[in-house]
Amino acid sequence: MAEPDPEPVRRRRYDPERRDRIIDACLQVIGEVGVAGASTRRIAAAADVPLGSITYHFADVDELLRVAFERFARRVSDRFEEYMARATTVEQARQAVVDMITADPLVDPRELVLTHELYTLAARDPAYRELTHAWMARSRHAFERHFDPTTARVLDALVEGLTIHAALDTEPRDPRDLARAVEVVTSTTWPTRD
Structure with missing residues (x-):
């Protein structure tokens, strides 16, 4: 057989x-x-x-989410760095900031959702807060190529807010208004911390 x-x-x-x-x-x-x-x-x-x-x-879904959001934050930070690295003068740096807000606020419309989902997780979970803290630190570091640390911190907050507004507003923003806001923030002499 x-x-x-x-x-x-x-x-x-x-x-x-x-x-x-x-x-x-x-x-x-x-x-x-x-x-x-x-x-x-x-x-x-x-x-x-x-x-x-x-x-x-x-190991679990939370690990996948953390790794994915780390990748997302790194990609956005890398774009900040690329914009700021191309600038060689303060004026070019200011224009780079405006370009980030107007020309590149959402390369992919899903980025707005990703950003807000990450913020929501960070508001509840310290592990995600560490991730957003590292993201903000990288952004500020990119701005510090051209601006002092306090200006970089305020500029980072301005960019974050203006990007969200640009993405959610139903009316287009005048880039000249954004340029004026960036100029005011970057021309201000901020008090030193004691």
């Missing part, structure tokens, strides 16, 4: 970029439906991976 053919051996698909795809898919899904709607099933489908891949690469 002949022996039956052995079962074919199922080999794991070599997929070295799977973890990165999961992280990017997580950001995509959060940008579309928020953290509350970002189920692991939905993230796995967006990444085109089996559901078990998420638990293989991440």
Whole structure:
């Protein structure tokens, strides 16, 4: 009697970029439906991976969220750095700030959702607050290429607020108004701390 053919051996698909795809898919899904709607099933489908891949690469959903938001914050900070690195004068630095607000407030409209979802998490959870603190520190560091630390801190808050307003306002902003606001903040002599 002949022996039956052995079962074919199922080999794991070599997929070295799977973890990165999961992280990017997580950001995509959060940008579309928020953290509350970002189920692991939905993230796995967006990444085109089996559901078990998420638990293989991440201890839990919170780890995936933290890693994804770290990537998001780094990308935004890198853009700040790129804008400020191109400027060689204070005037160019001021214009770079205006450009960040007007030309690049939301490269992807989902970034507004991602930003607000991260802020909401940071308001509740110290681990996310550390992440937003590091994000703000990187932004301020980029501004400190051209401005003193206090001005950089105030400028960071101004950019954050103006970016949110530009994204949510139903009427376009006049870039000249933004330029004046940036000039006022960067021309002000702030009191030194004792």
